[in-house]
Amino acid sequence: MLTVMWQRIAVAGAVIAAVLLVPGVAAAHISVTAEDAVPGRTARLTFRVPNESDTASTVKLELVMPAATPIAFVALKAVPGWTATTERGPLPAPVDTPDGRLTEAVTKVTWTAAAGGGIKPGYFEDFELSAGPLPDVGTIAFKALQTYSDGEVSRWIEEPAGGQEPDDPAPVLHLARTAPGSAPPAAVPAAAGSSGTGPLPVVLSAAALAVAVAALVLTVAGARRAARDANRRPE
Structure with a gap:
């Protein structure tokens, strides 16, 4: 007995x-959310960057803008303790947008922390930009490189395939669909460090x-x- x-x-x-070992508490990664992400409009995008290291700070974030679905206008919001730069370049092929034919666009945004600063272990930072008009697609993937003070680089560049989330997923923005003249529905922001599957797990x-x-x-x-x-x- x-x-x-x-x-x-x-x-x-x-x-x-x-x-206790369920993947509901999997390693956090960079995510992007927007309440007004609708094709053809300008939206405020928020990139949330958690620090995954126990000993080093995040000191640089490099965000690669999508070349296949370029965005004509990009404006950055200042982040205290960080400097931001943008790079422009020619597109592989001209793209027609509501503002005319686009032959070049912002290809990369880089945020660099001031000396001795950055995102400390156990913290996160939000990086915001205004971008538009958004392309007429369902999702936009932004590849990101996260550099730590010890030289380690996390490459968040893999796009989802076959319904499975990759090991190093790129931040993916989901665009809403609205009827002409109707107000765009608010997108549901993903929780920090989540994989976009919601609170069910x-x-x-x-x-x-x-x-x-x-x-x-x-x-x-x-x-x-x-x-x-x-x-x-x-x-």
């Missing part, structure tokens, strides 16, 4: 350990953990009662 009880305790403990993980803890408590209580009953039996 006691052997069966302790086997159940071991199983419950294994369930708890598995729940966290809720399920919490529920599974609660069930596993309750099972463990009941199993331990049952084992104790069985042990007391065994000690009270006359020999």
